[in-house]
Amino acid sequence: MTTIKKIEITYNAINANNTFTNGDVVCGQVTVEMAKDCQIDSLYIKFKGKAEVRWTERHGQTTHVYHSKDKYFSVRQYFIRDKNSKGERLSWKHHSLNNSSVVPPGIHVYPFSFQFPHQNIPSSFKGADGKIIYLLEAVLSRSMRMDSKESIAMNFVLLSRWTCFPLINWADKKMKLFTSGTVAMDVNLEKSGFFQGEGLKVVAFIKNDSSREIKPKYCIYRKHSFFARGKRRVHTKDLIKDVGTPIPPSASENVTKVIPIPQDAEPSILNCSIIKAEHRLRVYLDVKYASDPEIKFNIFILPAPQVPAMATAPPAASDFGNAFYGNYGNPNPPMWGFGPPQAPAGSQPGGPPPNYATYGIGCEATPEHRGRPRGTQNPRCPMGPPKNGPEEISQPLRGRACGLRRQAATLKWNRPWAPGRPQGRPAPW
Structure with a gap:
């Protein structure tokens, strides 16, 4: 007969989509069901976040494994502590739990609480060759036996506050085709950051001075990049x-x-x-018997604003009814975290969803900005982190054409037959 019948982790959702962001508190409980008396060395729950990449490549008769891992945080909260784990903190203030304990049969509930750090950690992600994951893992240790473990993943979404600065970028392209004439297009985007489910508005001026009909086409696609041991693995997909x-x-x-x-x-x-998980908008003209002129925009997809759910208190812990074990029915367990328990501004339950200004997007180009060299700052859209608030992720976006971008592509047809012209469409990257 199995001594440990069940180890289960549950936590309370704080919104309809069951997602967490910077500063959110995770409250839940670990449920352990025993069939008979069991001597336990330690029982704890671990809260951790990490990114991991792994893929293999075949070179002749040799298989190369590429692996890399980033660890963001790892915190333990003990319910029953082994005498050798002196550096860890107890979840309950009972000195009698420092040594091995005998847990009687029945169902025992241990509440816990953690807080997501106010750091610039990435959102949860799962791809073909890597993942970014945030876990709750319960570990029960017994002498001369394998540890019993149970884990559950949580969906974390970074609270983004990045700065957008409009740039103007022109691109010209000349190609040889089967007929004479020119084609030109000028494409504008109002901004580069968009929420999930939002409409991306594309405004284009297309001039067709050729003898053929042309069609404007649009494509939003993603690019996943994985890095390990100096190598890169890339996957693209049209959305x-x-x-x-x-x-x-x-x-x-x-x-x-x-x-x-x-x-x-x-x-x-x-x-x-x-x-890296990147997104791009590709605008191109479908021209028969020729390479299609195209313009690409780097866009940034933001998580849709969440509606907070009614928070429910975790059920009270079971009472062993023995002075040796003490009372585990504390409804307010101590919270281990990475900062002040209050959530950052703009994410309070019941408040209105954040507007574009909260994310630093929606800026428009000003007349004095036109003609400014690429990468210079627009006075109406300042760059750099704000004085208050969580750390931004604006730094990786600098040097790219964010916000309003104008690009042009021009085709000139010189003669009926152009030997040596490129065949097919250019690669998307």
């Missing part, structure tokens, strides 16, 4: 494609297209050293 209204020959039109960001699109991740 959504759309086609605009055809432009007739010898015509110019202003085209506006709203592309919805998928509701289940994962947030962009730029603040992890071994995993």
Whole structure:
């Protein structure tokens, strides 16, 4: 007959999507069911976050394994502590638990609470060759036996407060085709940051001075990059494609297209050293018998604002009914965390969802900014971290064309037949 019938971890959700962010408190309980008396060396729960990458490559007869790991934090909360674990803190103020203890049969509940750090840690992620995970793991140790473990993952979303600064970027492109004429397009984005489920508005001016009809096409795709031992593994996937209204020959039109960001699109991740999750918008013209002129925009997908759920207190811990074990029915267990228990501003339960200004996006280009060299600062969109609030992730975005970007692509057809022209479309990256 098995002595330990069950070890279970449960925690209370704080919103409808069961996600956590910086400063949120995780409250829950560890439930242990015993079939008979059991002598336990230690019982604790661990709260940890890490990123890990692993993939293999075959080179001839040799298989190379590429592996890397980043550890963000690891905190233990003891319910029953082994005498050898002197450096750890007890969850309960009972000195009698410092040594091995005998737990009677029945169901025993141990409440706990942790707080997510106010650090710039990346959001939860799971990809083909890596993951970013935040875990609660309960460990029960007995003498001369394997440890009994149980774990549960939590979904963490970074509270982003990054700064957007508009830039103007022009790109010209010349190619040889089967006919004469020119094609040009000028594409504008109001901003570079978008919430899940939000509409991405694309405004383009397309000039078709050719003898053929052309179609504007749009594609939002993601790029996952994994890094280990100086190598990089890349995976790309198209998330959504759309086609605009055809432009007739010898015509110019202003085209506006709203592309919805998928509701289940994962947030962009730029603040992890071994995993990157990036998103791009690709706008191109479908030209027959030629390479399609295209313009790419780096966009940043933000998590949709969450609606807080009604928090429920964890059930009271069981009382062993013995003076040796003491009373485990404390409804307010101590909270181990990484900072003050209050949540950061803008994430209080019951408040309105944050607007774009909270995330530092939605800035528009000013007249005095036009013609400014690439990478210079717009006075209306200051760069750098705010004086108050959690650490930003604006640094990885600097040097890129964020916010309003204008690019142009021009085609010139010189002669009916152009030997040696490139075949097919260029690579997406």
